[in-house]
Amino acid sequence: MIIKLKSENKYFLDILYKNPNTDQGLYLKELKDGIIIGNVISASEYHCVFLDGKHSYLPEEGNQIDFQSYCSPLLALNMGTEFFNHLYKEKNSLNETFILWLEKTYSQIDTEKATIEVPTFFIDSGWYKNEKYLLSKYIDGITIKHKIGNNYELTIEGATVREAIQKFSLIALFTHFTNRYAVYTFIDDYFIQKHITMLTNISGIPYFVFYLFIKRIMRSPVQFEKFKPQLEAYFDNEVQFVFTDTHQSRKEFICSKINFDETVLDFGCGELQYFKLLNKRGFAQEYYAYDEVDFKHVADKIQANERADHLVWVEKLEELKDFQGQIILSEVIEHNSFQEAKKILIWIRDNTKFTNLFVTTPDKDFNVNYELTEEFRHDDHDFELSNAEFVTLINEIFPNPKTFYGVGDYVKGVYPTSAVIIQKK
Incomplete structure (x- = not known):
């Protein structure tokens, strides 16, 4: 692997701590x-090169060709550290650090571009698709061009030498941990702190990059x-993070509210994610699963x-009339037209005797x-509602007692998921 650093800053080599008068500018480690x-x-130019002796970054011991030692993002991460x-220090502390031979901070x-x-550079993940790299959308100055196979050319631009190097380390970090073909890296608190420092050193990093981190x-x-x-x-504490991702947060929210002594109907159950989690936690009541898409093979497995034996696959909607118990309707309505969604909610209201509807x-x-403007969050959504619109829709259909919630991370007063628990009449 070769990493090329360039800057027209006359102090470029001083910033890097590299003296061309020492060993003719060569450093070996x-x-x-x-x-x-x-x-x-x-x-104005400095190169870092790795020459491997034997299989340093080989993920599979049986593979005799260790091409990862020439393009691995983990190698890039290690080279940057060395x-x-x-x-990689905290920005304000580094700003004030005195460089003795220059008598400057x-x-x-460090005031010019680099x-x-x-x-x-090896990328083997879904983060590059349709000729676009995910993080290029959220961090300025990241350009990736496809070469052949999983090999890409990576270019990073920074307002300063420090910013360019810290962006470089973050891209190597994210790429390594999202690649399918990668060696394991131990993550301790020191490792986390080091990269949080880099994230927080760079101004303008959006919420979603922190979410991914x-x-x-x-x-x-x-x-x-x-x-x-x-x-x-x-x-500035306008964001409140939770540990679980958006999907897991919804599951945790609903499963924490489920009464383990009552039957459950999972309406629009998909691949039975809620059943799997509840069953793992000891739910033993009858669990009815229904979906317009045939997931019976999943239920059978x-x-x-x-x-x-308490999992019951329901073939037809008519079989659910007069159901009594708890009903889960999670991430279902937006996969229908708005009018069809209203019909589903009305059907549940008029044809079941739910104790709690989630x-x-x-x-x-x-x-x-997510840097989305007009697009829906997922391609298979037919509509999406603001929280205010969701509250209006639910209140219009259900006169029952109910409690509204926001689920997931909290960003400037908004949650990714709107939720409601509607109680029996």
Whole structure:
């Protein structure tokens, strides 16, 4: 792998701590079974090269061709740490750091643009599709061009040398942890803190990048709670994060409210995600599953594998008339036209004797946090409602006692999911 850093800043090499008068500008360090070499090309260009000895970044021991040692994002991450770890400090602290031989601080000298180029960079995930890379939408200065197979050319632009290097490390981090073909990396608190510092050093990083960091990088609720205040402080506490992703948050919300002594009907059950979670937690009452799409094969497999005799697949809507118990209607209505959605809600109201009806749907006002404008959150949605529109719809159909909730992360007064629990009449 080769990483090329460029800047017209006359202090460029000073910022990097690289002296061209030392060993003719060459720096060599051991890394795994290979050697990384730093080379001063000119006053405005610096190269980092990795030469492998034997299978340093080989994910599969049986594979004799270790191409990952020439393009792995984990290698890029390691190279950045070996050469530029001094530039990963907290922004204000680094601004005030005094460079002795210049008698200047970083804030005085690191004031011009910088570029980092990686000619061959390995991406094997759904984050690159339709000739676009996901993070390019949320972080300025990230350009990825497809070369061949899973190899890409990565270019990063920063307002300063520090910003370019920190963006580079973050892209390598996210790419490594989302690639399917990657070696495992141990994630301790030091690792998390280091990259939170980089995230919070860069101004203008949107909510969704922090969301991805929490969901993709953090491994435990304990770790999340430890660093949560730092993440929220970046947004002046106008954002409140939860550990679970949007889908998991909905499941946790509903399953925490379910009465384990009552029957459940999962209306629009899909692949029975709610049943799987409730069953794992010991739910033993009859659980009726219904969907317009035929997921009976999924129900049959669960019944066979888990001996779940209390799971009942319902073939026809008419069989649900006069159902008594709890009803889950989660992320269903938006997959129909608005009029069809109203008919579903009215049918449940008029044909069942529910004790509690759980309804969730996306809040379209949250979509701005995904950089969506006119698009729906998912391609198979026929409509999406704001929370106010959702409240109006539910109140129009159900005169019953009810409680409305927001579920998931809280961003400037808006949640990703609108929810309601409607009680029996």
